[in-house]
Amino acid sequence: MSSSPTENLFTIESVKALVKDYPDFPKDGILFKDIFPIFQNHRALDCLLNHMADEAITFSKKLNGSKIDAVVGLDARGFLFGPTLALKLEAKFVPIRKRGKLPGILVSASYEKEYGVDIVEIQADSINQGDNVLIVDDLLATGGTCRAAEDLIKKLGANVVLNQFVIELCELNGRDILEAPIHSVIKY
Numbered sequence: 001m002s003s004s005p006t007e008n009l010f011t012i013e014s015v016k017a018l019v020k021d022y023p024d025f026p027k028d029g030i031l032f033k034d035i036f037p038i039f040q041n042h043r044a045l046d047c048l049l050n051h052m053a054d055e056a057i058t059f060s061k062k063l064n065g066s067k068i069d070a071v072v073g074l075d076a077r078g079f080l081f082g083p084t085l086a087l088k089l090e091a092k093f094v095p096i097r098k099r100g101k102l103p104g105i106l107v108s109a110s111y112e113k114e115y116g117v118d119i120v121e122i123q124a125d126s127i128n129q130g131d132n133v134l135i136v137d138d139l140l141a142t143g144g145t146c147r148a149a150e151d152l153i154k155k156l157g158a159n160v161v162l163n164q165f166v167i168e169l170c171e172l173n174g175r176d177i178l179e180a181p182i183h184s185v186i187k188y
């Protein structure tokens with residue numbers, strides 16, 4: 001017999017224990033945090049997604065009567081969380097993608113990350129002026145990716161109200177270059 005969701009004994013601590021470290025990937029000196037073991041256990045994933053949704057819903061209730069209009073997920077691992085959060089918040093989901101992946105009229109920004117330089121893009125008509133936006137990604141390292149995303153959303157005349165991450169690598173101080181409030185579930 002299948003058990004009910006209320007019997008889920010996973011906690012954020014036990015979800016954290018599933019994150020696997022890979023030293024020197026994708027290059028020397030980087031300690032890569034692999035979140036995919038969480039996805040191999042549906043109860044761990046359920047615990048994590050519910051936690052993030054609860055955090056976002058609690059935050060959105062403090063927006064003085066306005067709501068979160070859009071969840072923006074960052075290419076690629078932000079896409080694992082964005083659509084679920086958007087459904088729970090009754091908001092639209094919008095991708096920010098690496099250069100060359102999106103069609104139509106785009107707005108672009110370049111940025112530096114923990115292991116390289118990149119360009120991200122958003123479809124110009126995907127976000128409306130004045131929209132309240134939640135950005136979600138799997139991991140905050142130097143903050144370069146998320147800062148570029150904040151800049152793109154600002155260029156479109158919208159407001160980033162919250163940046164949400166599964167993992168924050170605190171010693172890289174990524175939060176110092178971000179403008180909007182930050183929630184991270186797992187800190188190292």
Ligand SMILES: O=P(O)(O)OC[C@H]1O[C@H](OP(=O)(O)OP(=O)(O)O)[C@H](O)[C@@H]1O
Pocket residue numbers: 074075076077078112113114115137138139140141142143144145146174
């Ligand atoms: O805070 P930062 O230093 O900018 O680094 C964080 C970003 O780096 C990783 O993505 P990556 O560019 O490796 O792409 P992927 O999600 O496609 O693997 C991660 O998923 C974040 O998006």
Ligand SMILES: Nc1ncnc2[nH]cnc12
Pocket residue numbers: 030031032033034114115139141169
């Ligand atoms: N250390 C890291 N582990 C996993 N993803 C990352 N993205 C940027 N830095 C990372």
